[in-house]
Amino acid sequence: MGSEALAYAFRLLARKGYSRAALKAKLAARFGEAEAEAALGRLEAMGYLDDRAYAQAFVETRARRYGPRKLRALLLARGVPEEVVEEVLPEARVEEALEVLRRYRHRGDKARAVRFLAGRGFPLGVALEAWRLAKEEEEQYK
DSSP: OOHHHHHHHHHHHHHSOOOHHHHHHHHHHHHOHHHHHHHHHHHHHHTSOOHHHHHHHHHHHHTTTOOHHHHHHHHHHTTOOHHHHHHHOOOOOHHHHHHHHHTOTTTTSHHHHHHHHHHTTOOHHHHHHHHHHHHHHHHHTO
């Protein structure tokens, strides 16, 4: 009982990381709620399933492309508990927004650039400051 669900969970986790909620949904769909919970309990006891570690790795791999608002939405959509999300999210920094903006080809157009950064999850104030700094850099190298 539960060994098939546990084996399946190990196969899934070998390919990529999962939050507890996402893995539970996959296991419950295939094996039922009770077996899924039993397998998740065993995985957590063995240290193979940890929402905090998953969220931290998720943020580290995507922080160069997205701001904290977007990362927060992505983590919550993957079933990571809100308190874990708040712990692992970095503060919005102008330097990170500027780095993202440097790779954007329409950075000269203020409206498009700020909208792009806002879509990437940066707060408006950070996006505006990053655009101002990018404009200054551009003028400095002319």
